[in-house]
Amino acid sequence: xxxxxxxxxxxxxxxxxxxxxxxxxxxxxxxxxxxxxxxxxxxxxxxxxxxxxxxxxxxxxxxxxxxxxxxxxxxxxxxxxxxxxxxxxxxxxxxxxxxxxxxxxxxxxxxxxxxxxxxxxxxxxxxxxxxxxxxxxxxxxxxxxxxxxxxxxxxxxxxxxxxxxxxxxxxxxxxxxxxxxxxxxxx
Ligand code: PNS
Numbered sequence: 001x002x003x004x005x006x007x008x009x010x011x012x013x014x015x016x017x018x019x020x021x022x023x024x025x026x027x028x029x030x031x032x033x034x035x036x037x038x039x040x041x042x043x044x045x046x047x048x049x050x051x052x053x054x055x056x057x058x059x060x061x062x063x064x065x066x067x068x069x070x071x072x073x074x075x076x077x078x079x080x081x082x083x084x085x086x087x088x089x090x091x092x093x094x095x096x097x098x099x100x101x102x103x104x105x106x107x108x109x110x111x112x113x114x115x116x117x118x119x120x121x122x123x124x125x126x127x128x129x130x131x132x133x134x135x136x137x138x139x140x141x142x143x144x145x146x147x148x149x150x151x152x153x154x155x156x157x158x159x160x161x162x163x164x165x166x167x168x169x170x171x172x173x174x175x176x177x178x179x180x181x182x183x184x185x186x187x
Pocket of ligand 1: 033034035036062063064065067097098099100126127130131
């Protein structure tokens, strides 16, 4: 009797762990990569919509070698973590290197990118094709909400630098961080 109970419990445990393993293995994971210098309401719109489509979404702060930055990678990650705290399946990370290498080592099958306008398309298409050829990782493009189609981190920094009001373009904590950084730089 005791032996039978033990083996039934053992079998159950085996099924549960097999289920658990399968669910972790079959998890649909995506990465939203970018400089996020700083994160804008446009980024957050894409992140929120991506989080509804995948089991887990990693927001990866990457170094874009063609851009100089206003915030450190750590500062950018903190701003993203705070503004996405309400989304349970979001993880924030950083990486310097090829995006596809990051995907491979983190078992990520898809890259999610927001497309604002046709001006984004050529470059994004090229990157998506190179990434697909290099690794088989798919890129999914998400249409930016019309309200954010003009928005970019560069534009926000430019406006903030000259004292413009960016409060409708970025979360409150980012607006405050921008004001503080502009005041610090003193020009
Ligand atoms: O927000 P950004 O600056 O437009 O993001 C561009 C970024 C960082 C996602 C892109 O430059 C990138 O993926 N960099 C990592 C290096 C890499 O994998 N390059 C692509 C080779 S085609």
